Amino acid sequence: MQENIRRCVCIIYDPSRANQGALALKALKLSDSFMDLYRNNNFTGEKLREKNLSWVDIFEEIPIKVSNSALISAFMTGLEADTPVTQCDYDRLQLSTSPYLERNVEFLIDSMDDLSIEQQKFQYHYRNLSRQQAQQQAWLQKRRSENMTRKAAGEEPLPEEDPSNPIFKQIPEPSRLGSFLITNRMANYCNQINGVSGQSFSRLYLMKALHKN
Template sequence: MANQAAPVRSFLQAAAKTEEAPLPLRVVQIEGLAILKIIKHCKECSPDPVTGQLLGLDVGSVLEVTNCFPFPTRDEDEELEAEGANYQLEMMRCLREVNVDNNTVGWYQSTFLWSYQTEDLIETFMNYQENIRRCVCIIYDPSKSNQGVLALKALKLSDSFMELYRNNNFTGEKLREKNFTWVDIFEEIPIKVSNSPLISCVMTQLETDSPVNQCDYDRLQLSSTPYLERNLEFLVGCMDALSKEQQELQFHYRILARQQAQQQAWLQKRRAENMARKAAGEEPLPEEDPSNPIFKQNPEPSRLNSFLITNQIANHCNQINGAVGQNFSRLYLTKALHEN
């Protein structure tokens, strides 16, 4: 029997095998122009949420974001999905014609007081993951930026969370088995701002001789009562939502305990009946009856929403702590200036 020749591996097969173990994402490198576009779009439409597409390159462990474009806002009665897809394709075609990077690497969206932990964000991530090997979401908060801080985050879903989400395994037993907690849902990727040498030279020439800018003055604002007030309002709302989730879980366990008690009572009755049948020389009846409603499995509610709400609560607490600490620093500084 003749020896068979080894199959020739094509370039696509080799590339597919190489992609089996991609390098972990270490940093998101964003061009300064792309950041300015994101800030401009989000601030112009604040407090309404807006989104846009991120374009760039995936190079090793670095995800380069070189450009972006906004998604237009439309009325609810329009066909958003079809028109949105056509708009994206047309924009990317136009960018390709002018030799601009048109590879999708994710999307950006605005938020208010970091209230982005929603199931919609997770579903969007999963939809992107079906077509893109690696993508990120840039979150920008105009309300936080008004405090004199560039509120920008790059997020991705953790691999362990995506596995649980695909299998819809958010029961208490599965979460304990995987040792999964609410802090393991999102992974924050460090952001590095990059500008070409030519842009850096131009910015140096345009920079004024003033030692401070408007951002420095914004940090000295003593009044942050509205910011703290809104954070507290959001925190109270999250606590109410978490309380409802816990009540639903407690209700499930009460039903489960009642069902188990009914099952035990039924089993004791059936065993007594089987003992009587054995004494009479008859065949015993099965101890389990799937047709009986008390043996019907009651599905455990998902813990995903509770995890997202807990994550949101932690964000609001961190913002309140940070704002209060900055307020105390500014007040002490103002007091020292008045005394002098």
């Protein structure tokens, strides 16, 4: 959509985070450097190093300002009670945040499993690459030994490169896009867990002070 729509952004709203008392609203867009690689569908390690792109640089957050119109503000004021100071919102002192934390921890564990699968793809690729390099070295040593024998016999040496040989065929590197997206997702889960944990500790310290009094 960002390719076809100018100034396209993705609005993200997290209702479970909003239930914890925070307005979980974000606007994100894909960075220009990421879009360059996406157009060419080339997320190899060489291209990522060339663009100096990491998982942190995939998205750009656009600042959001939320405001009410004058009519809405007047309407909300009319709905307020005459003595709002005497009203008590005990939900703000609720200490239990386990459902939200459990959900994010579960998502984080699932993401770690996905990242492990992506890493296994790269390990398999590097094993094949090492095996191919060993076969190439063995073939070159054999060819050089054969050329020494041919030189001693006064014959022309054979070329040391054979593009038709399968062992010289380049093994394609798996795309790093999946691991980048999973790492970015894990960072968001960690930030959410950290934020909710900080609020929970603040409530615990507040309740501890109230109990002392």
